[in-house]
Amino acid sequence: MATIGSADSPVPGQPRQEAAEELEPEPPYLDLEALEDRSRELLPAPVYDYYAGGAETETTMREATAAWRSWRLRPRVLRGITTAQLGTELLGTPVRTPIGIAPWAYQAMAHPEGELATARAAAATGALMTVSTSANNSLEEVDAAAPGSPRWFQLYRLHSERHTDDLARRAGDAGYRALVLTVDVPLLGRRRRDMGNDFVHRAGVRMANRPPEGEEPTLDGLATATWTFDEIARFGELSGLPVVVKGVLRGDDAVRCVQAGAAAVWVTTHGGRQADPSISSAHALPEVVDAVGDDVEIYADGGVRSGSDVLTALALGASAVFLGRPIVWGLTTGGERGVAGVIDGLTAELAHAMVLCGLPDLRSLPRDTVTPAR
Numbered sequence: 111m112a113t114i115g116s117a118d119s120p121v122p123g124q125p126r127q128e129a130a131e132e133l134e135p136e137p138p139y140l141d142l143e144a145l146e147d148r149s150r151e152l153l154p155a156p157v158y159d160y161y162a163g164g165a166e167t168e169t170t171m172r173e174a175t176a177a178w179r180s181w182r183l184r185p186r187v188l189r190g191i192t193t194a195q196l197g198t199e200l201l202g203t204p205v206r207t208p209i210g211i212a213p214w215a216y217q218a219m220a221h222p223e224g225e226l227a228t229a230r231a232a233a234a235t236g237a238l239m240t241v242s243t244s245a246n247n248s249l250e251e252v253d254a255a256a257p258g259s260p261r262w263f264q265l266y267r268l269h270s271e272r273h274t275d276d277l278a279r280r281a282g283d284a285g286y287r288a289l290v291l292t293v294d295v296p297l298l299g300r301r302r303r304d305m306g307n308d309f310v311h312r313a314g315v316r317m318a319n320r321p322p323e324g325e326e327p328t329l330d331g332l333a334t335a336t337w338t339f340d341e342i343a344r345f346g347e348l349s350g351l352p353v354v355v356k357g358v359l360r361g362d363d364a365v366r367c368v369q370a371g372a373a374a375v376w377v378t379t380h381g382g383r384q385a386d387p388s389i390s391s392a393h394a395l396p397e398v399v400d401a402v403g404d405d406v407e408i409y410a411d412g413g414v415r416s417g418s419d420v421l422t423a424l425a426l427g428a429s430a431v432f433l434g435r436p437i438v439w440g441l442t443t444g445g446e447r448g449v450a451g452v453i454d455g456l457t458a459e460l461a462h463a464m465v466l467c468g469l470p471d472l473r474s475l476p477r478d479t480v481t482p483a484r
């Protein structure tokens with residue numbers, strides 16, 4: 111069985127990361143395909159495949175960006191708008207941009223500083239960061255890297271219920287502002303690239319949020335299958351935080367989440383890494399907004415790659431969008447500066463798109479800003 115990394119080389123890809131420092135691209139960071147190409151050169155092939163890949167035939171992943179582009183903008187003119195304000199609040203937390211960082215695992219495989227670099231970039235850009243349970247740095251270490259900046263903690267059940275409950279409490283204690291329950295992983299999607307590579311991503315990578323060595327076995331796979339709607343209120347009480355449910359693609363599920371106490375719903379296909387082929391976020395979002403948009407905040411992610419993709423999601427009723435792989439490639443190629451460059455680049459592009467559409471701020475963003483392409 112091929113393993114990635116070893117005890118001697120704790121961070122897979124690290125030797126090649128040293129080369130990354132020299133090759134670091136200069137801004138602008140908007141050529142996301144070039145960042146991905148560069149990342150493919152820098153990372154060991156199985157690590158690149160783990161980040162880049164999707165489930166089964168990767169249809170969901172392939173269609174994600176095209177689905178946002180199946181909408182068209184309807185610009186307003188003669189409104190005297192020359193600048194756009196992008197500041198907003200997410201669950202009451204102020205952010206400078208509605209573009210946030212989605213939770214993604216094992217960031218030390220992309221860059222030696224891993225989540226710490228991402229956290230500093232988020233703080234520098236005023237973007238909200240969601241930290242994964244499967245982070246290489248503990249949730250307290252990530253907080254210490256950029257104390258007080260807007261951050262949510264994403265919860266999986268990887269160990270016992272006791273340990274998972276403890277993580278929820280620790281997130282509340284460490285100043286995280288919301289708990290994100292990822293519910294679309296009753297089992298890991300069948301990711302053929304990883305299976306072909308025999309990718310054992312835990313090998314040699316520090317799983318910082320796991321219990322002390324030997325105290326508890328890691329569950330064989332994820333165990334969110336044991337969660338039901340009742341868990342939403344329970345985790346809210348344990349953590350003292352608002353609960354965001356990540357992984358909702360249907361209006362009826364969104365209604366049940368809200369009835370069960372969710373403060374927000376996150377429309378996502380998990381980057382095409384779970385059910386495949388499934389409906390795209392861009393096509394599921396309107397149904398979820400119609401079902402619960404008056405009651406709670408709604409977020410979306412998956413294939414968002416331009417300012418106009420962001421604007422489309424916001425016009426359809428999202429309060430924020432999140433980026434997965436663009437952040438992976440920013441971190442791989444440029445560390446903290448790369449992540450900040452990606453966020454700043456897309457935020458500037460969003461501001462531009464809003465002015466071109468006669469929109470001064472996120473409050474005045476009506477649904478009829480977009481229409482299906484014909």
Ligand SMILES: Cc1cc2nc3c(=O)[nH]c(=O)nc-3n(C[C@H](O)[C@H](O)[C@H](O)COP(=O)(O)O)c2cc1C
Pocket residue numbers: 160161162174212213214215242243244264292356378379380381382383411412413414432433434435436438
């Ligand atoms: C390498 C990788 C690891 C991920 N790990 C997690 C995770 O630990 N928890 C989670 O809720 N979602 C995880 N996701 C899903 C992302 O949060 C997000 O939904 C998705 O990447 C968005 O799509 P995009 O990559 O096209 O922007 C991961 C995605 C990628 C690409």
